[in-house]
Amino acid sequence: MSPARIAIGQYVPVDSPVHRLNALAKMGLVAAFTAALFLVHGFAGLAAAGAVLVAAIALSRVPAAAAARGVSAVAVIVAFTLLANGLRWRPATALVRVGPLALDAAGLRTGSFFALRILLLVIATTLLTLTTSPVEITEALERILRPLRPLGVPAGELAMTLTIALRFVPTTAEETERIVTAQSMRGARLDSGGPLARVRAWVPVLIAVFFNLFRRADDLAVAMESRCYHGGEGRTSMRMSKMRSADWVALLAGASMLIAMGLML
Amino acid sequence: MAQGAGTAVSGVAFEDVSFSYSAGGAGRSALCDITLTLSSGELLAVVGANGSGKSTLARLCNGLLVASSGVVRVDGLDPADPDLTWDVRSRVAMVFQDPDNQIVGTVVEDDVAFGPENLGVPADEIRRRVDAALAAVGLAGFERREPHLLSDGQKQRLAMASALAMEPAYLVLDEPCAMLDPEGRADVLALADALAHERGHGVLLVTHDIADVAVADRVAVLDRGVLSFLGDPEDLLSDDAALTAAGLEMPSIGVLAALLRESGFDVPRRALTPEALVGALWH
Numbered sequence: 001m002s003p004a005r006i007a008i009g010q011y012v013p014v015d016s017p018v019h020r021l022n023a024l025a026k027m028g029l030v031a032a033f034t035a036a037l038f039l040v041h042g043f044a045g046l047a048a049a050g051a052v053l054v055a056a057i058a059l060s061r062v063p064a065a066a067a068a069r070g071v072s073a074v075a076v077i078v079a080f081t082l083l084a085n086g087l088r089w090r091p092a093t094a095l096v097r098v099g100p101l102a103l104d105a106a107g108l109r110t111g112s113f114f115a116l117r118i119l120l121l122v123i124a125t126t127l128l129t130l131t132t133s134p135v136e137i138t139e140a141l142e143r144i145l146r147p148l149r150p151l152g153v154p155a156g157e158l159a160m161t162l163t164i165a166l167r168f169v170p171t172t173a174e175e176t177e178r179i180v181t182a183q184s185m186r187g188a189r190l191d192s193g194g195p196l197a198r199v200r201a202w203v204p205v206l207i208a209v210f211f212n213l214f215r216r217a218d219d220l221a222v223a224m225e226s227r228c229y230h231g232g233e234g235r236t237s238m239r240m241s242k243m244r245s246a247d248w249v250a251l252l253a254g255a256s257m258l259i260a261m262g263l264m265l
Numbered sequence: 266m267a268q269g270a271g272t273a274v275s276g277v278a279f280e281d282v283s284f285s286y287s288a289g290g291a292g293r294s295a296l297c298d299i300t301l302t303l304s305s306g307e308l309l310a311v312v313g314a315n316g317s318g319k320s321t322l323a324r325l326c327n328g329l330l331v332a333s334s335g336v337v338r339v340d341g342l343d344p345a346d347p348d349l350t351w352d353v354r355s356r357v358a359m360v361f362q363d364p365d366n367q368i369v370g371t372v373v374e375d376d377v378a379f380g381p382e383n384l385g386v387p388a389d390e391i392r393r394r395v396d397a398a399l400a401a402v403g404l405a406g407f408e409r410r411e412p413h414l415l416s417d418g419q420k421q422r423l424a425m426a427s428a429l430a431m432e433p434a435y436l437v438l439d440e441p442c443a444m445l446d447p448e449g450r451a452d453v454l455a456l457a458d459a460l461a462h463e464r465g466h467g468v469l470l471v472t473h474d475i476a477d478v479a480v481a482d483r484v485a486v487l488d489r490g491v492l493s494f495l496g497d498p499e500d501l502l503s504d505d506a507a508l509t510a511a512g513l514e515m516p517s518i519g520v521l522a523a524l525l526r527e528s529g530f531d532v533p534r535r536a537l538t539p540e541a542l543v544g545a546l547w548h
Contacts, residue, residue: 134371163369166371167371170411216366219363219367222329222361223359223367225354226329226358227354227369227380227383227428228354228355228380235382236385236391237382237388238378238382239375
């Protein structure tokens with residue numbers, strides 16, 4: 001069994017001011033950035049937002065290619081936004097005409113405004129996941145949801161569930177690989193035949209994986225209870241991930257700057 | 266914290282304990298009239314074949330299971346009392362067989378912190394306990410490592426560190442070596458030995474492998490739910506009939522050692538690993 005290094009999420013573990021910033025502050029800044037993107041009413045605003053983002057990427061020491069990776073996932077949406085706004089039916093003026101359809105300058109302008117907004121949004125959230133480990137994001141989510149606890153939102157339990165899911169991703173992946181190997185050795189053909197045949201070949205693999213997952217869940221519950229887990233009530237946290245004064249300054253100054261930018265440009 | 270501790274006898278004590286998985290005591294009992302006590306600073310091995318009730322006994326120690334009749338007491342406390350559940354479980358920590366299925370944290374130190382976090386220990390104190398526990402099992406320096414990148418033996422030592430971080434008086438190890446390679450097994454046994462004899466924990470080591478009793482002070486043999494032997498491991502190892510009756514098998518090294526003894530070599534009965542046997546012959 002190769003101890004395959006399975007990357008959870010896209011976290012790039014280098015040290016930078018962006019990495020050191022508390023996850024909560026980072027999530028707050030991404031939210032403010034999003035608000036700013038929806039507040040701006042011209043290309044000047046988008047350009048300013050883009051400049052902020054480029055500066056943040058440079059500061060994070062994350063390879064620019066990694067930050068751009070998220071873009072390919074939304075390429076179709078971006079192209080659709082561009083065309084949906086740019087294409088007109090028999091317009092008076094046009095740049096290019098294909099039959100009754102034509103690309104119109106004003107439409108393209110609107111289209112690229114919306115497309116750029118989507119791109120900047122995706123890159124900003126990608127930067128968050130590149131510079132924040134899944135565990136930190138989980139902790140921050142718990143902090144955000146904590147005030148909702150009186151309303152019956154089980155913040156601690158949700159965070160614990162997420163943490164355990166993250167913990168078992170590599171274990172389950174390794175196990176799936178093992179089952180695939182075992183079944184291939186006994187003649188299962190998982191990578192040949194038509195799409196339907198392949199799906200059918202995976203069924204026994206998935207059954208074995210699910211069976212083991214239920215067994216694991218059972219064992220894990222007993223182990224957790226033995227270690228006194230009884231829900232979020234009265235739990236403390238070793239890492240606390242406290243918001244230091246620097247985090248508060250970065251969050252408040254950054255957020256107000258972004259919102260101001262959105263309102264003015 | 267320890268209410269009712271006025272009359273407390275220290276130790277994990279079983280008095281006439283029986284347990285049946287089927288309700289109302291119908292069907293065969295998994296355990297029948299067990300009386301034994303695990304004391305601090307003692308390593309008590311519980312051996313038995315599959316289905317002998319070893320794991321049932323382990324799970325009665327911290328209230329995961331509740332005795333059908335008889336009483337279990339942990340330092341005088343009743344594990345079946347819902348008000349005392351967490352008190353009892355912080356005194357009796359458990360380590361299970363499958364190393365993967367008991368690790369909760371996404372990195373090593375988070376897993377060790379899990380128990381104390383559940384007990385509501387303050388952050389600084391958790392940090393201290395995590396560092397101490399990892400040092401105790403020889404995993405200092407692995408704090409930020411992801412559990413799936415550890416060997417099975419290391420995972421099992423991590424599970425022991427996570428148990429120790431609750432600062433328990435007693436540790437119940439339920440077949441901790443069953444899924445380990447010889448090296449991992451030797452590490453875990455040496456650690457169990459040190460925890461009992463150097464750090465003064467009461468350690469209950471459940472195993473199906475008779476060779477594991479070499480590190481024990483006392484050994485209990487379970488045979489289909491009945492305590493068929495309780496005493497010095499050397500007495501058990503010299504009693505082939507008792508071993509066979511309980512469905513246990515003397516490891517081949519033990520058989521070799523017995524032949525050597527017949528030929529006049531002075532080989533201790535606890536020499537049940539090749540290393541121990543070679544060491545004994547060398548001296």
